[in-house]
Amino acid sequence: MIGGGQLSRMTHQASVALGAGFRVLAQSANDSAAQVVADTWLGEHDSRDAVVSAAHEVSVVTFDHEHVPLTILRELEESGVAVRPASSALTFAQDKAEMRERLAVIDVPQPRWAIVESSTDVEEFVEKWPVVLKVSRGGYDGRGVWVCHSLHEVEAVMAHELKPGVRWLIEECVPFTRELSAQVARSPHGQMVAYPVVETVQTNGMCAEVIAPAPGLEESRSAQAQRIAMTIADSLGVTGMLAVELFDTGAELFVNELAMRPHNSGHWSMDGAVTSQFENHLRAVLDLPLGSPAPLGAWTVMVNVIGGDYPDMYAAYKHCMARDPGLKIHMYGKEVRPGRKIGHVNVVSDDLDDALRRARHAAAYLTGTIEE
Amino acid sequence: MIGGGQLSRMTHQASVALGAGFRVLAQSANDSAAQVVADTWLGEHDSRDAVVSAAHEVSVVTFDHEHVPLTILRELEESGVAVRPASSALTFAQDKAEMRERLAVIDVPQPRWAIVESSTDVEEFVEKWPVVLKVSRGGYDGRGVWVCHSLHEVEAVMAHELKPGVRWLIEECVPFTRELSAQVARSPHGQMVAYPVVETVQTNGMCAEVIAPAPGLEESRSAQAQRIAMTIADSLGVTGMLAVELFDTGAELFVNELAMRPHNSGHWSMDGAVTSQFENHLRAVLDLPLGSPAPLGAWTVMVNVIGGDYPDMYAAYKHCMARDPGLKIHMYGKEVRPGRKIGHVNVVSDDLDDALRRARHAAAYLTGTIEE
Numbered sequence: 001m002i003g004g005g006q007l008s009r010m011t012h013q014a015s016v017a018l019g020a021g022f023r024v025l026a027q028s029a030n031d032s033a034a035q036v037v038a039d040t041w042l043g044e045h046d047s048r049d050a051v052v053s054a055a056h057e058v059s060v061v062t063f064d065h066e067h068v069p070l071t072i073l074r075e076l077e078e079s080g081v082a083v084r085p086a087s088s089a090l091t092f093a094q095d096k097a098e099m100r101e102r103l104a105v106i107d108v109p110q111p112r113w114a115i116v117e118s119s120t121d122v123e124e125f126v127e128k129w130p131v132v133l134k135v136s137r138g139g140y141d142g143r144g145v146w147v148c149h150s151l152h153e154v155e156a157v158m159a160h161e162l163k164p165g166v167r168w169l170i171e172e173c174v175p176f177t178r179e180l181s182a183q184v185a186r187s188p189h190g191q192m193v194a195y196p197v198v199e200t201v202q203t204n205g206m207c208a209e210v211i212a213p214a215p216g217l218e219e220s221r222s223a224q225a226q227r228i229a230m231t232i233a234d235s236l237g238v239t240g241m242l243a244v245e246l247f248d249t250g251a252e253l254f255v256n257e258l259a260m261r262p263h264n265s266g267h268w269s270m271d272g273a274v275t276s277q278f279e280n281h282l283r284a285v286l287d288l289p290l291g292s293p294a295p296l297g298a299w300t301v302m303v304n305v306i307g308g309d310y311p312d313m314y315a316a317y318k319h320c321m322a323r324d325p326g327l328k329i330h331m332y333g334k335e336v337r338p339g340r341k342i343g344h345v346n347v348v349s350d351d352l353d354d355a356l357r358r359a360r361h362a363a364a365y366l367t368g369t370i371e372e
Numbered sequence: 373m374i375g376g377g378q379l380s381r382m383t384h385q386a387s388v389a390l391g392a393g394f395r396v397l398a399q400s401a402n403d404s405a406a407q408v409v410a411d412t413w414l415g416e417h418d419s420r421d422a423v424v425s426a427a428h429e430v431s432v433v434t435f436d437h438e439h440v441p442l443t444i445l446r447e448l449e450e451s452g453v454a455v456r457p458a459s460s461a462l463t464f465a466q467d468k469a470e471m472r473e474r475l476a477v478i479d480v481p482q483p484r485w486a487i488v489e490s491s492t493d494v495e496e497f498v499e500k501w502p503v504v505l506k507v508s509r510g511g512y513d514g515r516g517v518w519v520c521h522s523l524h525e526v527e528a529v530m531a532h533e534l535k536p537g538v539r540w541l542i543e544e545c546v547p548f549t550r551e552l553s554a555q556v557a558r559s560p561h562g563q564m565v566a567y568p569v570v571e572t573v574q575t576n577g578m579c580a581e582v583i584a585p586a587p588g589l590e591e592s593r594s595a596q597a598q599r600i601a602m603t604i605a606d607s608l609g610v611t612g613m614l615a616v617e618l619f620d621t622g623a624e625l626f627v628n629e630l631a632m633r634p635h636n637s638g639h640w641s642m643d644g645a646v647t648s649q650f651e652n653h654l655r656a657v658l659d660l661p662l663g664s665p666a667p668l669g670a671w672t673v674m675v676n677v678i679g680g681d682y683p684d685m686y687a688a689y690k691h692c693m694a695r696d697p698g699l700k701i702h703m704y705g706k707e708v709r710p711g712r713k714i715g716h717v718n719v720v721s722d723d724l725d726d727a728l729r730r731a732r733h734a735a736a737y738l739t740g741t742i743e744e
Contacts, residue, residue, distance in 0.1 A: 009388060016385050016408050019703025019715065036388050038408050193697070274698050274720075289694035296668055296720075322661035325565070326646050331391025343391065348646075348668075 002045050002054070003064035004031030006332040006341070007262045007278075010270065011064070012037045014279035020286060025054040032332045033064070048072050055081050062240055062285045063261055065140075066093045084188065084239040084285040085260045092236050093260040097136035097167045103255055106235045108228055110255045111247070112172040119155045125170050126151075133157050136167040142205015147173065174254050176247035180214050181265035182229035183243045185280035188287045192233060193280065194226040195273065195293040200245070200265045206341070207264040209360070210302040212272055212295065215352060217248075225253055232258065241266065241281040264304070264341075269293070271328040271346040272300025297348035301355040305343035307336040308368035320345075320362045327362050374417050374426070375436035376403030378704040378713070379634045379650075382642065383436070384409045386651035392658060397426040404704045405436070420444050427453050434612055434657045435633055437512075438465045456560065456611040456657040457632045464608050465632040469508035469539050475627055478607045480600055482627045483619070484544040491527050497542050498523075505529050508539040514577015519545065546626050548619035552586050553637035554601035555615045557652035560659045564605060565652065566598040567645065567665040572617070572637045578713070579636040581732070582674040584644055584667065587724060589620075597625055604630065613638065613653040636676070636713075641665070643700040643718040644672025669720035673727040677715035679708040680740030692717075692734045699734050 001008045004026025012033060015022035025041050026034035034040045043050025045065070051072050055061045060082040061073075073087040085093075092099045100113045111132075114125045122131070133154060135144040148154045158168060179202060183195040199214035200207055213222070229244040232255075243263035245256040266277035275283075275291025283290050310316075313336060320327060324347075331343040345362045349355035364370045373380045376398025384405060387394035397413050398406035406412045415422025417440050424447070427433045432454040433445075445459040457465075464471040472485045483504075486497045494503070505526060507516040520526045530540060551574060555567040571586035572579055585594070601616040604627075615635035617628040638649035647655075647663025655662050682688075685708060692699060696719075703715040717734045721727035736742045 012408075013385050013388050016381060017700070017702045019705050022408070034410070036384070036394070036410050038406070038410050038412060040410060274700075283693070288690060290697065291693070291699075292697040294698070318660060321655070321663070325662065325664040326666070327663075328389070328646075330389045333391050 001025070001033075001062050001064055002051060002068050004028070004033040004037075004040070005064050006032045006334070007064035008033035009036055009332060010267075010276075010330070011262060011278045011281060014276060014282050018279065018282060018286075018288075020282060021058075023054065023058060025050060032334055035333045046072070048075070052076065060084050060285050062281070063090075065261070066090065066259070067138075070094065086237060086239065089236045089238045090260060093258050095136050096134055096139075096257070097169050099258055100169065102236065103232070106231060108232060108255055109253060111174045114170050116168045116170045119151055119158060122154050122158075122170055123151060127172070130173050132171045132173055134169045134171065135162065136169050138163070138166065142202075145205060174247040174256075175249055176254075177250045178214075178248050179256070180217070180225055180246040180248050180253070181210070181243055181263070182225040182246060183241060183263065183266050183277060183293075184226070184229045184233050185241050185277070185284045185290050185293070186230075186233040186238050187284045187290060188239050190234070191290055192230055193275075193290045193293045194230060195266065195269060195277070196295055197222045197225045198265055198268065204339075206304075208304055208306075210265050210268050211352070211356070212268040212300045212302070214248075221248075221253070228253065228255065240285045241277050264344075267330070267344050268300040268302040268346055270330065272296055272302075272348050298350045299352045299355045300346055300348045301352075301359040302344055302346050303359040303363035304341050305331075305345060305363050305366045307334075307338050307340040307342050309338060310368050311336045313342075313366060313368075316366050316368065320365055324358055324362060327358065329362070329366075373397070373405075373434050373436055374423060374440050376400070376405040376409075376412070377436050378404045378706070379436035380405035381408055381704060382639075382648075382702070383634060383650045383653060386648060386654050390651065390654060390658075390660075392654060393430075395426065395430060397422060404706055407705045418444070420447070424448065432456050432657050434653070435462075437633070438462065438631070439510075442466065458609060458611065461608045461610045462632060465630050467508050468506055468511075468629070469541050471630055472541065472543075474608065475604070478603060480603060480627055481625060483546045486542050488540045488542045491523055491530060494526050494530075494542055495523060499544070502545050504543045504545055506541045506543065507534065508541050510535070510538060514574075517577060546619040546628075547621055548626075549622045550586075550620050551628070552589070552597055552618040552620050552625070553582070553615055553635070554597040554618060555613060555635065555638050555649060556598070556601045556605050557613050557649070557656045557662050557665075558602075558605040558610050559656045559662060560611050562606070563662055564602055565647075565662045565665045566602060567638065567641060567649070568667055569594045569597045570637055570640065576711075578676075580676055580678075582637050582640050583724070583728070584640040584672045584674070586620075593620075593625070600625065600627065612657045613649050636716075639702070639716050640672040640674040640718055642702065644668055644674075644720050670722045671724045671727045672718055672720045673724075673731040674716055674718050675731040675735035676713050677703075677717060677735050677738045679706075679710050679712040679714050681710060682740050683708045685714075685738060685740075688738050688740065692737055696730055696734060699730065701734070701738075 009032045023039040041054040130149040196213040198212040201209040243259040247254040328346040347355040347359040395411040413426040502521040568585040570584040573581040615631040619626045700718040719727040719731040
């Protein structure tokens with residue numbers, strides 16, 4: 001797995017049970033995954049030599065992020081290495097403009113969008129303010145995305161110089177009432193499993209909370225979201241996990257973004273589903289039969305633990321464990337920095353309010369925003 | 373953790389979620405845990421220098437087996453290292469004669485027993501054949517235990533020379549109808565949690581199958597078993613997981629053996645309980661508040677995967693996954709050798725027969741004893 005972040009760390013946990021050898025290419029020995037994985041190689045994900053060396057003699061190469069240059073992946077593929085998801089699929093996760101173009105072809109519902117090069121283009125596009133301006137490549141966790149309320153704001157953003165190959169993308173602001181995520185795993189055989197559709201709550205463009213399954217989602221709407229995710233996985237030839245982030249307006253669904261890897265919106269599955277997204281990602285990329293995505297309880301709530309002002313979390317960690325023996329805490333081994341994702345907590349319960357209250361309390365206490 | 377076997381491997385998985393640094397002292401880089409743990413040290417568990425070096429600057433030392441010499445552990449303790457369980461407790465897990473002597477003092481029900489030195493001593497002890505003859509130290513998985521049907525058989529066994537410090541122990545053959553295991557976790561603070569009491573099925577002296585909870589066990593009997601385990605943990609000052617293996621005659625319970633570590637009879641908890649025995653072992657030895665041992669489903673069945681005649685299990689592994697997407701397979705990364713524990717499967721189900729059928733099928737198919 002290229003990338004030594006927490007997704008790699010948690011995929012490692014799944015690889016242990018499967019008995020699958022697991023190698024990670026991390027930037028530093030202090031990376032979240034590098035701390036725990038025996039077979040850790042150090043190197044940059046955008047260094048051709050580092051990636052090619054680490055990929056030597058492995059059965060399959062996969063990723064914990066979207067940032068490996070396609071040129072490197074194509075070289076691997078040409079030399080006979082199995083890259084999953086393949087560069088031909090990954091390009092749509094790397095480039096939001098390509099993704100929009102492709103989703104239009106396969107007729108998946110998405111916000112009205114356009115490629116723009118100037119504020120004049122934007123003016124022509126806009127029917128109603130605000131609009132969303134994005135860079136086509138390189139953004140994540142809210143970076144590279146701006147909600148603009150006027151042409152003036154658009155011009156300020158577009159004053160940034162774009163890197164080569166990056167385009168400006170503009171999208172209507174869909175009047176959504178909530179955001180959903182539909183996750184599927186797909187193997188090279190084409191076997192697919194769909195996880196329950198979840199509700200995601202974003203804060204500052206970053207996933208903060210996930211409720212599985214999405215409360216009050218009608219079965220037909222849930223099935224539609226799963227169908228959209230399966231259509232995309234199949235049409236784009238995705239292997240491994242695919243997360244499709246969706247806007248729910250109450251009346252319609254629109255595709256917001258894609259991720260072709262385990263995703264923050266699937267962390268609930270570690271404690272709340274028969275097979276976690278990490279295990280199914282591995283099973284998919286290794287072309288093993290997929291595991292059941294069935295939920296283990298009525299509700300699972302996941303809340304991210306965000307770094308706060310206090311670097312020493314030990315007292316808070318003990319307090320949360322003592323207060324709630326049913327809490328599932330997942331720490332990423334990261335140094336605490338304000339605003340940084342450093343872990344998450346899951347609570348499985350028959351009662352949604354109970355799960356929400358307990359998971360939110362623990363995350364807030366660990367972050368340091370509450371003290372009792 | 374001293375020892376690089378599968379218990380260490382699975383404890384590592386739990387340490388990843390807790391964000392706890394985890395170092396293992398393994399005999400070889402190919403050991404089950406050494407394959408997956410980043411911070412692996414190589415050395416013998418009975419080498420003073422290897423153990424002392426590996427224990428340098430860690431918060432706590434614990435074990436995946438009972439075979440570290442107490443002299444080494446006492447030296448660690450004297451130098452200020454936290455050893456959990458402490459040598460003062462571990463001695464009762466290392467020496468079955470000491471254990472029997474101690475359990476007699478704390479008045480826990482156990483089979484009639486005696487230390488014997490000659491066949492004459494045995495003759496005086498025996499009221500009824502067969503009897504069980506054991507070496508006090510060094511046995512495991514059925515080794516060092518003989519069921520003898522005559523004085524002649526006893527003499528043949530006792531012709532073996534004993535190592536220094538090892539004694540012969542004789543016990544009546546309790547007419548049990550089944551075997552149970554009661555597991556508790558105990559922290560240095562003295563906090564304890566008790567897991568549901570399980571039924572264990574042994575084959576050739578080795579744990580083969582576990583049903584959680586033990587079917588048809590009356591609540592009062594289950595509470596008695598948990599009380600026995602808590603009494604032992606408390607009286608002996610055990611920290612970490614304690615497994616108490618019990619004979620159930622239908623009318624009474626008798627303590628068979630103890631293990632002061634995660635135990636085969638608790639592997640079901642990885643998929644069947646809120647907190648696995650591996651996580652609670654770590655939480656206990658790190659003096660963290662303990663996690664809930666509550667079951668996640670009505671029934672969990674664990675069946676060991678034993679090495680068979682075919683070293684290449686890959687086809688069988690894929691077949692089992694394809695046949696049953698709800699199966700939880702745990703492989704230990706061990707080379708297949710006939711009779712060797714190489715993994716286990718868990719099935720959680722509302723229906724006991726369903727869980728038994730599926731888990732047994734998968735284990736038998738992986739072992740190679742059935743082909744459909």
